[in-house]
Amino acid sequence: MKGVYLSIVIPVYNEEESLHTLSARLMPVLEKTGKSFEVIYTNDGSKDTSIKILKELQQKYPKQVRIIDFGGNYGQHMAIMAAFEEVRGQVIINLDADLQNPPEEIPKLLEKFEEGHDVVGSYRLKRKDQAWRHWGSRFANKVRYVLTGTHMKDQGCMFRAYARPIVDQIVSGTESSTFIPVLAWKLAQNPCEIGLKHDARTQGDSKYGIYELIRVAIDLATNFSMVPIQFFTFFGMIVSGLSFLLVIYMVARRVIYGPEAEGVFTLIAIVIFLISVAIMGIGIVGEYIGRIYQALCRRRYSIRAILQDKSLEKDKTK
Template structure:
């Protein structure tokens, strides 16, 4: 297979209901670009018929279609990593399979890449998500930017384009847990963003629960910055100084006014606050220790069951 200019990497997890719609819109949109391309689907251990549908699509368009079938669910970002390691194009585009990002918008990213940028992010013009999810995402965006200093306007949008050099740098990393847009931003020299349309999910349900989103943001913040630990250290210093000042105040009060009979519940409240603060600090430290533990085990990030591709 000749080297294409564009590789489109699409992670797929239980998307049986919407895959045909994706096929019907994706290939015409890429054909209209007038450039050599390949579509690289990564089946992330789907439990429905997604793998069978990908195999059928490969048989229909073997010239531009490839499929990687993972043996088990590895997560969206690890599935994209598998796609990156097999992509052949000079421009690599990531796209979700749920059609919330219209495939017709890929052309905007390709045009920006051809202007000389090595990383093009996307910003949803009008999000078609619930109000809570939209608000929570914006709040986490602001918090993440303050902690990591990574300026990504819309971190939840996976429609992005990467140059070959940026993808090669990402492939050289052996992290078992990462956030690809942020990792790419650290390697990019000429990043930019474009505004794209956003649609409601065509079929199926979102694979990201509230817990998954919280988990993802913990990985993002602890994987790219030590600021949370530094903030907590400074908070610990402030609490220690406050406790010392309160201790001195109580001693002075006892010497001047005599022993205090009341204030038991205030003492309980203070104790519970300090205990909660300690537990939070232990949990935060555990996040970093857990990442080190995952890394030193040297387990494979994903297992490939099969690769469907046309051979010369």
């Protein structure tokens, strides 16, 4: 497998219904490129028969297919990171296993990459998702831009091509959690985006629910931006100033009008509001501290096994 040009990275979590179809569509596309290639599947702790199917594919294509089998479920981005550490190609393309990003679009990514771009992102044309996911994604893209300063049309689309030096820089980081598209975009010298076809999911269910999407948003905010802490610092300064003015006002009223029972309820409401804001701020600070702890003390993921042809075990061509 020396001289591999193209590496396809595919995270897998409970995708037994789509894996055979994915392989049947993907392999002919890669063969038609005329480039040497490999396909790395990361089994992210699947509970179904995904790993069994992946082993069958590896036996069918022993020189091209490799499998990273996680010891648990660590999430899509960690599955991609693990594959990034094992890739041998000079061009790395990330592809989801659900077939919503058609493998037939890979040549378009490759063509754009070979024009001299080190990162080629994609945005979904005529997106075939539920309305709440579509509008939620648009809102999330705007929030991500505010938090990271990185302007991409579709930051949530993982169908992207990366130059090997970009992947090596991503892998060399020590973060326990990271949002790969934004990090790669920041590292790139000449990134670009192209519109690619997007299909409806016909097999299986989406593994990204509302909680997972919120979790990704929190990861993004705390990994790439100090905006949340800066916001609460600025907000705290404003509230402190207003509180000082309120104290002066209440003292003045007491001097002029004497004791007033009516103001007690207003004061209680203000105190409850400030306490809730303080708790929220503490939660955000705790999120940052938790990430420091994870980076220092915790492994990002656990690999049960790497399944590949024996002839590839000593071949770690960079």
